[in-house]
């Protein structure tokens with residue numbers, strides 16, 4: 001096995017047989033309590049906004065680590081946990097990511113994106129300038145692992161990778177919000193440059209950069225972003 005593979009090998013015990021355990025934790029909640037808890041959670045999530053302007057206030061690494069541990073609890077195809085989170089605090093490293101991302105964005109906004117796409121972005125107010133990539137204290141680059149390498153150096157396939165990484169990302173954004181932090185899901189397109197800058201193998205695909213920190217005093221949100229579809233549009237009951 002090459003040293004490169006060795007560094008990225010997965011610790012998944014693929015040889016495990018089926019073993020049953022008693023449910024390790026059970027909620028004992030009345031219907032009224034459930035209604036209250038769900039209402040409280042909805043109120044908490046209503047306070048989440050995507051933020052594009054960040055202050056330079058530092059965030060302890062332990063907070064980031066706890067939130068990534070929470071993301072790592074997400075359900076995944078065959079429990080393969082096909083994700084990797086590269087976290088960047090170093091200013092020079094963030095600068096390199098910013099320069100590469102802005103380079104891609106320049107061509108995106110200058111014509112690679114269709115007129116329809118650029119029109120859809122107008123109410124969000126985005127452009128090729130990405131200062132948040134250097135002002136925010138942390139960047140988390142989320143990688144999806146289409147395949148992994150086991151302890152014996154053998155390649156194996158992962159399943160429902162997009163779904164699994166999407167769920168883990170949702171957990172991560174929610175955990176960061178609950179910890180009092182703001183985020184921005186940033187998707188420079190294409191994102192190949194992130195493999196090299198984060199030292200990840202070609203079998204992994206960068207899904208997004210999650211910008212993490214506290215909002216700048218002058219930060220705003222686009223009014224459009226606070227419009228959410230009503231329940232009768234997003235839910236049907238049978």
Ligand code: IYR
Pocket residue numbers: 105108121124126127128186187188189
């Ligand atoms: N990646 C670009 C464009 C962009 C695309 C979508 I869809 C957005 O919701 C926001 C931005 C950028 O980050 O500016």
